Amino acid sequence: MRARFSTDEIGRCALEIVERDGLSGLSMRSVASRLGTGPMTLYNYVEGREGLEELVVEAIIAGVVLPAQVPDWCTDFTAVCTALWEGLRAHPNVIPLILTHRSVSASSFAPAERMIGALSRSRLNQDQILAAFRAALALVTGSVQAEFAGIFAGTAFHDEANVRGAARVGEMAGTAYPFISALAEVSQKSNAADDFERGLGMLLAGLVATESAQEGRND
Amino acid sequence: MRARFSTDEIGRCALEIVERDGLSGLSMRSVASRLGTGPMTLYNYVEGREGLEELVVEAIIAGVVLPAQVPDWCTDFTAVCTALWEGLRAHPNVIPLILTHRSVSASSFAPAERMIGALSRSRLNQDQILAAFRAALALVTGSVQAEFAGIFAGTAFHDEANVRGAARVGEMAGTAYPFISALAEVSQKSNAADDFERGLGMLLAGLVATESAQEGRND
DNA sequence: ACCTGAACACCGTTCAAGT
DNA sequence: ACCTGAACACCGTTCAAGT
Numbered sequence: 459m460r461a462r463f464s465t466d467e468i469g470r471c472a473l474e475i476v477e478r479d480g481l482s483g484l485s486m487r488s489v490a491s492r493l494g495t496g497p498m499t500l501y502n503y504v505e506g507r508e509g510l511e512e513l514v515v516e517a518i519i520a521g522v523v524l525p526a527q528v529p530d531w532c533t534d535f536t537a538v539c540t541a542l543w544e545g546l547r548a549h550p551n552v553i554p555l556i557l558t559h560r561s562v563s564a565s566s567f568a569p570a571e572r573m574i575g576a577l578s579r580s581r582l583n584q585d586q587i588l589a590a591f592r593a594a595l596a597l598v599t600g601s602v603q604a605e606f607a608g609i610f611a612g613t614a615f616h617d618e619a620n621v622r623g624a625a626r627v628g629e630m631a632g633t634a635y636p637f638i639s640a641l642a643e644v645s646q647k648s649n650a651a652d653d654f655e656r657g658l659g660m661l662l663a664g665l666v667a668t669e670s671a672q673e674g675r676n677d
Numbered sequence: 678m679r680a681r682f683s684t685d686e687i688g689r690c691a692l693e694i695v696e697r698d699g700l701s702g703l704s705m706r707s708v709a710s711r712l713g714t715g716p717m718t719l720y721n722y723v724e725g726r727e728g729l730e731e732l733v734v735e736a737i738i739a740g741v742v743l744p745a746q747v748p749d750w751c752t753d754f755t756a757v758c759t760a761l762w763e764g765l766r767a768h769p770n771v772i773p774l775i776l777t778h779r780s781v782s783a784s785s786f787a788p789a790e791r792m793i794g795a796l797s798r799s800r801l802n803q804d805q806i807l808a809a810f811r812a813a814l815a816l817v818t819g820s821v822q823a824e825f826a827g828i829f830a831g832t833a834f835h836d837e838a839n840v841r842g843a844a845r846v847g848e849m850a851g852t853a854y855p856f857i858s859a860l861a862e863v864s865q866k867s868n869a870a871d872d873f874e875r876g877l878g879m880l881l882a883g884l885v886a887t888e889s890a891q892e893g894r895n896d
Numbered sequence: 897a898c899c900t901g902a903a904c905a906c907c908g909t910t911c912a913a914g915t
Numbered sequence: 916a917c918c919t920g921a922a923c924a925c926c927g928t929t930c931a932a933g934t
Contacts, residue, residue, distance in 0.1 A: 567849075588860055
């Protein structure tokens with residue numbers, strides 16, 4: 459018999475369920491019944507539940523919109539990192555899947571290629587480019603993680619909730635943890651996008667400093 | 678009746694199961710039966726399965742060994758971040774739980790307090806300290822995530838497996854993604870600890886640059 | 897307060913049979 | 916090749932009853 463479905467269709471369907479009902483609503487059975495078939499049919503397209511979840515992650519990564527390239531490597535790098543960050547945090551319910559699933563498909567190559575491409579226009583050498591790429595990628599996913607489940611995060615995925623979260627932490631920290639307590643106050647007037655931008659800016663300042671130190675040396 | 682168990686005991690038991698059998702081996706029933714009781718008994722100590730998982734995460738964070746403080750803020754900050762990174766990646770099977778669960782208990786306060794304390798001995802102002810703290814924390818968790826499920830990660834949580842992963846990526850990227858392909862080669866002679874150290878070093882270079890720019894200005 | 901067996905409403909997946 | 920119903924071996928959790 460001819461194939462009734464495509465993996466794209468199944469991935470899209472699974473993503474819709476996660477967006478509407480959360481991760482707990484996702485199951486082989488729920489996806490199958492939404493497609494009007496029995497659960498076992500999905501096993502013809504996907505390697506079990508794990509494969510289903512990978513399909514959802516790939517749908518997210520494929521949805522990342524990269525900005526047009528600009529000449530200055532530093533500006534370009536920042537823009538690509540920010541776009542990736544925005545794409546990954548765009549679907550809050552999917553974040554646990556993004557954090558825990560390997561993204562090996564070609565869909566994750568486009569952002570990586572752009573990031574490394576930008577770094578290659580700097581004066582950093584290959585080892586430094588690798589370290590910078592890895593650090594920036596870690597900063598992106600780590601920022602998504604922090605907003606979702608970090609120490610100052612709130613109980614919901616919103617800036618207002620995170621402000622409340624910070625307030626609560628400040629209370630808990632009290633006098634036993636004076637530094638946390640003081641910083642919790644400062645962090646109440648921050649928002650996720652500004653925080654990310656500043657953190658990325660600091661890493662970039664480090665790259666530029668490394669680049670300058672590199673100048674003239676040719677290894 | 679008096680309490681037969683403690684949450685510590687339950688958390689330790691759950692952690693043992695995860696270490697031995699992986700995450701899929703963890704269930705209310707498996708923990709209960711290992712404690713010699715029925716599953717419903719756990720509900721007297723823990724808020725369902727979610728609460729059980731939080732207990733495991735807290736056990737990990739509580740197990741982070743912080744180094745003795747040294748005067749230089751930069752050295753101190755690096756040491757604390759590295760210790761936290763090592764503690765979080767020490768139990769590979771638990772990493773998905775660490776990445777997806779809020780760590781709000783006091784156990785996560787100790788590393789954070791030390792990090793902010795070190796930053797407070799620099800010449801950075803409060804806003805910059807907040808950004809630096811968040812960026813470093815994101816770099817730590819993001820590095821753990823990258824090693825576990827990142828683009829160059831292997832199928833197992835070992836350096837050798839990651840080298841194979843990089844080789845495979847290089848092959849897949851081929852000529853369509855020349856930058857990735859080139860970097861995949863370089864990344865084959867890297868290991869997780871060195872990568873993390875270099876990334877953190879780059880962020881710190883950024884902090885120092887920011888600190889210098891800050892000099893003299895008093896806001 | 898803390899315990900706990902029975903039962904319910906789910907899961908993912910194996911198996912076997914269909915076309 | 917692709918489909919799929921029945922069945923199996925699990926889940927987490929509600930309920931009700933015990934001390």
